[in-house]
Amino acid sequence: MNAAATKSQESGTLTVEDLKVYFGGAKRFFSKDAATVHAVDGVSFSVPAGQTFGVVGESGSGKTTTALAIMRLVPITAGKVILGGTAISDLKKEELRSARRRFQIIFQDPYSSLDPRKRAGDIVREPLDLMQIGKLAERDAMVAELFAQVGLRPEQRALFPHQFSGGQRQRIGLARALSTRPELIVCDEPVSALDVAIQAQILNLMAKLQRDLGLTYLFISHDLGVVQHICDQVAVMYLGQIVEQADRVSLFTNPRHPYTKSLLAAVPTVHGNKRDRRTRLRLKGDPPSPINLPPGCRFASRCPMAEARCRQASPPLEDRGDGHKVSCFLV
Amino acid sequence: MAEDPLLSVKDIVVDFKTRYGNARVLDHVTLDVNSGEILGIVGESGCGKSMTALSIMGLVPNPPGKVTSGSIKIDGMELVGMDVDRLRQIRGKDIGMIFQEPMTSLNPVFTVGEQIAESVRLHENARPKAAMDRAVEMLAAVEIPEAETRAKAYPHQLSGGMRQRVMIAMALACRPKVLIADEPTTALDATVQAQIFDLLQDLQEETGTAIILITHDMGAIAELADTVAVMYAGRVVEKGTVDAVLSAPQHPYTKGLITCVPHLEPDPPVERHELMEIPGVVPALTELGKGCAFAPRCGEAIEKCSGEKPRLLATGDAHVTACWVAQQERAQ
Amino acid sequence: MAESAATEGVMDQEPLELKITHPLSEMATMFFRNYAAVAGLVLLILIILFTFLGPYIHTTDPFEMVWSPFTPPGEEGFLLGTDYLGRDILAAMMAGGQVSMAIGLAAAVISVVIGVTVGAFAGYYGGVIEEALMRFTEFFQVLPTLLFSMVIVALFGASLLTVTLAIGVVSWTAVARVTRSEFLRIRELEYVAAARSGSARDGYLIFRVILPNALPPIIVQANLMVGSAILFEAALSFLGLSDPNVMSWGQVIGSNRPYILDAGFAVAIPGFAIFLTVLAISLIGDGLNDALNPKLRQR
Numbered sequence: 001m002n003a004a005a006t007k008s009q010e011s012g013t014l015t016v017e018d019l020k021v022y023f024g025g026a027k028r029f030f031s032k033d034a035a036t037v038h039a040v041d042g043v044s045f046s047v048p049a050g051q052t053f054g055v056v057g058e059s060g061s062g063k064t065t066t067a068l069a070i071m072r073l074v075p076i077t078a079g080k081v082i083l084g085g086t087a088i089s090d091l092k093k094e095e096l097r098s099a100r101r102r103f104q105i106i107f108q109d110p111y112s113s114l115d116p117r118k119r120a121g122d123i124v125r126e127p128l129d130l131m132q133i134g135k136l137a138e139r140d141a142m143v144a145e146l147f148a149q150v151g152l153r154p155e156q157r158a159l160f161p162h163q164f165s166g167g168q169r170q171r172i173g174l175a176r177a178l179s180t181r182p183e184l185i186v187c188d189e190p191v192s193a194l195d196v197a198i199q200a201q202i203l204n205l206m207a208k209l210q211r212d213l214g215l216t217y218l219f220i221s222h223d224l225g226v227v228q229h230i231c232d233q234v235a236v237m238y239l240g241q242i243v244e245q246a247d248r249v250s251l252f253t254n255p256r257h258p259y260t261k262s263l264l265a266a267v268p269t270v271h272g273n274k275r276d277r278r279t280r281l282r283l284k285g286d287p288p289s290p291i292n293l294p295p296g297c298r299f300a301s302r303c304p305m306a307e308a309r310c311r312q313a314s315p316p317l318e319d320r321g322d323g324h325k326v327s328c329f330l331v
Numbered sequence: 332m333a334e335d336p337l338l339s340v341k342d343i344v345v346d347f348k349t350r351y352g353n354a355r356v357l358d359h360v361t362l363d364v365n366s367g368e369i370l371g372i373v374g375e376s377g378c379g380k381s382m383t384a385l386s387i388m389g390l391v392p393n394p395p396g397k398v399t400s401g402s403i404k405i406d407g408m409e410l411v412g413m414d415v416d417r418l419r420q421i422r423g424k425d426i427g428m429i430f431q432e433p434m435t436s437l438n439p440v441f442t443v444g445e446q447i448a449e450s451v452r453l454h455e456n457a458r459p460k461a462a463m464d465r466a467v468e469m470l471a472a473v474e475i476p477e478a479e480t481r482a483k484a485y486p487h488q489l490s491g492g493m494r495q496r497v498m499i500a501m502a503l504a505c506r507p508k509v510l511i512a513d514e515p516t517t518a519l520d521a522t523v524q525a526q527i528f529d530l531l532q533d534l535q536e537e538t539g540t541a542i543i544l545i546t547h548d549m550g551a552i553a554e555l556a557d558t559v560a561v562m563y564a565g566r567v568v569e570k571g572t573v574d575a576v577l578s579a580p581q582h583p584y585t586k587g588l589i590t591c592v593p594h595l596e597p598d599p600p601v602e603r604h605e606l607m608e609i610p611g612v613v614p615a616l617t618e619l620g621k622g623c624a625f626a627p628r629c630g631e632a633i634e635k636c637s638g639e640k641p642r643l644l645a646t647g648d649a650h651v652t653a654c655w656v657a658q659q660e661r662a663q
Numbered sequence: 664m665a666e667s668a669a670t671e672g673v674m675d676q677e678p679l680e681l682k683i684t685h686p687l688s689e690m691a692t693m694f695f696r697n698y699a700a701v702a703g704l705v706l707l708i709l710i711i712l713f714t715f716l717g718p719y720i721h722t723t724d725p726f727e728m729v730w731s732p733f734t735p736p737g738e739e740g741f742l743l744g745t746d747y748l749g750r751d752i753l754a755a756m757m758a759g760g761q762v763s764m765a766i767g768l769a770a771a772v773i774s775v776v777i778g779v780t781v782g783a784f785a786g787y788y789g790g791v792i793e794e795a796l797m798r799f800t801e802f803f804q805v806l807p808t809l810l811f812s813m814v815i816v817a818l819f820g821a822s823l824l825t826v827t828l829a830i831g832v833v834s835w836t837a838v839a840r841v842t843r844s845e846f847l848r849i850r851e852l853e854y855v856a857a858a859r860s861g862s863a864r865d866g867y868l869i870f871r872v873i874l875p876n877a878l879p880p881i882i883v884q885a886n887l888m889v890g891s892a893i894l895f896e897a898a899l900s901f902l903g904l905s906d907p908n909v910m911s912w913g914q915v916i917g918s919n920r921p922y923i924l925d926a927g928f929a930v931a932i933p934g935f936a937i938f939l940t941v942l943a944i945s946l947i948g949d950g951l952n953d954a955l956n957p958k959l960r961q962r
Contacts, residue, residue: 058520059491073856100862113853117875117957127861160957165612176857195375195613196547200591200606207605222521229593229603252599266525268550269594270577274532277554282529283522286490 011084011102012049012183012216014070019043019079019089021062021069035291039065041240042079044317047233049084049183052210052217054231054248056224056263060287062240063220067188070218071105072096083184101131101180108189110169114161121147121157124175133180146175151205167198171205178209184216191226203230224267228252236260239290239298242317246324256326259283259299297328305330335407336363337541338387338509343401343411345386345565347616348394354616356382356396358565361643364509364558367539369532371556371573373546373588377613379565380545384511387543388428389418405509424454427502431514433494437486443497444470444482447504454505469500473530492523496530503534510535513545528555549589553577561585564624565616567643571650581646581657583629584609623655631656693954700950706943710936714760725754725910733926746915746929747922755915756936762911763893764940766827770892773831775885778838779874785839786846787869793843800839808833809898816904823906830895838884845877879952886948890941897937912936 021040040062047053057063068074070081072088081089083103091099104127107113114123125143128134134142144154150171161169170190177185190206191199207230209215221227227234228248235245236259244257255261265280283302288294294301296311303310310329317327345357357379364370372380385391387403389410403410405425410418422428430436438446447466451457457465463482470478473496486494495515502510512531516524532555535542544556552559552573559576561569561584569582580586587609611628622637623629629636635655646652646661694700723729728749729741736744736752743752785796812829819825849855850873858872897913899905905914912933919929 058522068856071856071860073859097862097864100860103860105857105860107853107857109853113857115854115858115872115876117955119957126858126863130858130862130867162958167612173857176861180861196549196588196592197375197609198612200593200608201610203593204606204608224521225593225595228595228599229606249599249601252596263521264595264597266521267595268525268528268548268554270549270553270589270592271594272550272554273574274554274557278529278532280525282525284526286492286523 010049012214013047013082013084014053014184014216014218015046015080015082016066016070017044017080017082019066019069019081020077021065021074022077037290038240038293039290040069043237043240043242044079045233045235045242045245047216047218049216050210050214051232052219052230054219054221054227054234055237056221056227056234057237058222058263058287060239060290061237062290063222063237064188066237067105067186067218067220071103071186072100073105098131101127101133102182103184103186104177104180104182105186105188106170106173106177106190108192110166110173110193111161113173114169116161118160119157120152120159120161120164120172123161123172124157124179127176127179131180142179143175146179149178149209150175151201165198166194167201170194170198170202174202174205174209178213181213182215184218186218186220188220189222190219192221192223199226206230224264225269236263239287239293241298241327242325243299243328244324244326245317246322250322250324254324256320256324256331257299257328258303258305258331262304337366337406338362338364338543339402339404340383340387341402341404343383343386343403344399345382345391345396346399347396349617351615351617355619356565356616357386359401360562360565360567362560362567362570364541364543366508366541367535368558369535369542369544369556371544371546371552371559372562373549373552373559374562375547375613377564377616378562380562381513382565383562384428384513384543384545387509387511388422388426389413390422420454423450423502423507424505425507426509426511427505427507428511428513429495429498429502429515431517433491433498433518434486436498437494439486442483442485443489447482447497447501450501451504465504466500469504470497472503472534473497473500474526475500490523491519492526495519495523495527499527499530499534503538503540506538507540509541509543511543511545514547515544516551517546531555549577549592550594561588564614564619566624566640566653568625568654569650569652570643571647575647575650579647579650581650581652581661582625582654583631583656584625623653690954694950697950697953699946700953703943703946703950706939707947710760710940710943711764714757714764717757718754721753721757723751723754725750725758727751733922733929735926736928736932743932744926744928746919747926748918752915752929752932755910756912756933758910759912759915759933760936760940762823762909763896763913763937766823766830766896766911767889767893767940769827770830770834770895771885771888773828774835774888774892775838775881776835777831778835778884779842779881781835782839782842783846783869783874783877786843787850787865787873789847796839797843800836803833804836806833809895812895812899813902813904816899821904821906823909826896826899826905829899830892834888834891834895838881838888841880841884842877845880846873849873849876875955878955882948882952886941886945889944890937893937893940 019040020042023037023039024035043066055063055066065074069076076089080087086099088099121143124146125139128139128142143157147154147157152171191202194202210217219231231248233247234251235242238259244260255264262281262283285302288301296313297315300306300310315327315329317325319325340360340362342359342361343357344359347354347356360383372383374380386398391398398411444463444466447469448462451462451465467478467482470482475481475493475496516527531542556573559573560567563584569576569585580589590607591609593606609628614624622639623641626632626636633656641653641655643651643653644658646657729751730739730745730749732745732747732749734741734745741751743756746752781796781800785793812833815829816825855868855872858868896905896911897916900911900914901917901920915933916930923930
């Protein structure tokens with residue numbers, strides 16, 4: 001217990017406890033209150049310092065909202081987010097501002113994540129100026145160094161975002177995130193918008209930066225191949241909840257939850273072929289909307305194995321040994 | 332080849348005028364698709380795969396683009412240089428197309444049933460009632476539950492997967508001979524993508540429609556296509572049956588595309604490897620030299636590669652490659 | 664959709680040039696490369712010279728009756744003719760131009776300042792603040808603008824200052840709506856979230872991140888505002904609600920309007936002057952807009 005407590009104090013360790021993010025439902029002037037969307041509904045996990053924790057799921061699973069809530073970019077409805085002993089979910093305005101240097105984010109879209117009216121160098125420099133990091137005279141050199149670190153030429157600081165290719169723009173985003181020397185970088189689908197040949201360059205760069213700087217990554221993605229490649233631990237989300245969580249090898253070699261299984265079966269791979277594909281498990285329909293959630297297991301409506309009890313009570317996320325957690329009555 | 336292919340694209344060249352000079356967007360692209368076959372076209376963005384589709388549809392934006400030379404024949408009928416009205420008839424009737432983002436390809440103010448019926452009426456002179464019946468029938472064929480009710484829905488009332496099914500229904504409503512699917516599942520989730528792929532394969536097996544599948548995903552090629560063409564900088568660099576190309580890729584670019592992607596392994600190794608990279612970026616089409624466009628990024632390039640463009644030559648059974656190195660190895 | 668995706672590969676590949684220049688000098692270069700903008704600037708300078716230096720050369724008092732009414736332009740030595748009281752129109756154009764341009768610019772500045780502030784806060788904060796501010800905006804929008812400005816002028820007296828304020832106060836709503844909708848769009852973009860996680864405060868996000876990106880439609884609105892303010896002043900002076908002791912283009916139009924069939928030139932000349940001024944300002948506005956946009960700057 002004591003050892004665990006000190007461990008969670010270690011800088012770079014991220015712990016999320018029963019995180020909930022609900023949208024809507026707030027009353028407005030002259031308008032009726034809207035339905036509540038349960039975007040993230042009771043998510044808990046912890047990431048040891050220097051490791052990569054992957055969150056996979058389809059659209060509407062709440063994976064991006066989880067990322068934004070941890071970044072304190074959307075309001076947290078309930079729950080705790082603790083980074084290296086600091087409960088960032090509890091921080092108030094100015095405390096939060098100064099704590100922000102410890103956790104940074106990179107986004108999916110390399111086009112909308114950079115201000116088109118600022119030069120690349122100024123974009124990377126912005127957090128340094130805002131947080132008063134380093135002496136004024138040194139900041140330019142710091143930016144030049146960050147450019148070199150992410151594989152850009154320091155002269156390119158003077159260019160505007162539209163003059164870079166997608167991969168280069170993602171490098172700028174990475175340099176901006178690194179500028180504050182953070183412990184944690186939240187990566188929201190960082191390579192999904194890039195061409196396949198460029199994805200490898202960015203993934204290798206991210207792995208190298210993690211080795212060199214001891215960064216903790218929270219890696220959000222829908223691409224199971226990428227997650228399998230880069231993550232140490234993986235959580236699978238469905239409609240705002242984690243349905244399965246395990247270390248990388250255990251999750252992919254021995255998936256237990258029917259959703260995880262069908263997700264893995266849905267991904268086409270170069271090893272596959274036309275004939276085998278037809279024999280695999282198929283999910284029917286789309287995920288239900290997170291507004292009117294059915295009682296019981298949220299996956300029950302699409303689950304090929306669902307029984308009556310699945311529609312009555314929610315299965316808890318339980319450890320089935322070796323830290324492989326599953327929330328399903330049937331496995 | 333015994334019989335003529337259903338769709339035959341021969342030496343098509345498309346040029347674009349840009350501020351930086353002429354860009355040869357398609358450079359002597361030659362492709363054949365037989366009826367009942369799925370041809371996959373794969374490559375990075377800007378390699379010319381979407382432009383190939385647009386040139387078959389006769390939709391190359393002009394200006395700035397222009398089909399400079401070449402021939403596109405469907406069932407022996409020449410499409411290049413055909414007058415606009417004829418071409419409009421053929422589009423939709425003989426060639427259907429589905430796009431990446433179904434939301435922007437559907438008209439938000441008409442119901443999906445009306446939109447499918449409209450396309451049937453235009454191309455087959457059907458009566459409104461008959462056209463609507465066909466629309467409902469098509470929606471059922473693409474496995475939309477309660478097709479009759481859903482025909483009365485507006486696009487925004489449907490999920491992304493449903494909308495893509497509607498697009499497919501619309502494209503297939505006039506029973507085209509060729510269906511071009513341009514990244515049809517990029518905007519969709521994996522489980523929905525799998526459903527759409529199943530659907531395309533089922534429909535193709537039932538109707539014998541030839542499909543051109545444009546994608547950047549080698550996995551989709553492996554699991555759906557019969558033949559594959561790999562494109563780079565406006566040229567086809569490797570072409571052949573899927574089995575041949577994926578099991579023994581000859582062009583370094585194809586090899587790179589296969590190895591640089593982290594593929595989902597059923598049994599991942601505990602130790603992780605660094606991904607193979609293709610260094611650099613796709614070159615500007617206005618700045619291509621006289622050699623192989625891939626040479627500057629190629630680890631295997633020899634002197635000849637930067638001097639002369641390689642042509643597509645056989646490097647195996649049902650397998651052609653435009654690479655000097657691969658051709659030399661083959662010759663030895 | 665497919666077309667843009669297909670052409671993207673071609674258009675995207677611009678050769679990177681590496682030269683570091685001062686942003687202002689780069690903007691100036693861009694502006695002066697735009698012939699239309701330069702033409703607008705030259706035109707505006709000519710109008711300013713005409714109105715502000717003209718009176719030193721052509722010293723006739725614009726209020727003095729110097730000849731018989733409705734002398735057509737060019738006759739009897741009156742370059743632009745005389746009005747219904749026999750006053751020199753050329754002198755009136757010079758003196759009136761100063762007032763019209765001052766009112767136009769000042770009223771546009773007032774409406775942009777109010778409009779951008781209201782729109783920015785409404786769009787940025789959303790929720791109750793947005794509801795309250797937008798209801799407030801709608802309140803001003805549904806008021807008949809001319810009537811409302813008449814009330815203001817009638818209450819506080821007809822002077823240049825009250826007229827300018829009245830015009831500014833009734834015309835900011837369009838700017839507010841445009842600003843709000845741009846803010847609503849831009850605040851959701853990821854670079855705003857990125858700046859926030861770089862610990863930017865609200866003020867920084869509003870004025871340094873979102874506003875610069877929201878400028879293009881606001882500049883267009885502001886351009887229109889200059890022209891409409893000049894015309895608005897004309898309407899007020901036509902109704903006799905502008906300062907009667909100062910000459911303005913609007914006043915020339917307003918006072919000669921009853922005689923438009925007999926002496927159209929007396930109305931057409933100031934009308935043409937307003938047209939030229941508005942044209943000049945919108946050409947400059949367009950040029951500025953392009954010069955401020957780094958994407959266009961490289962072309």
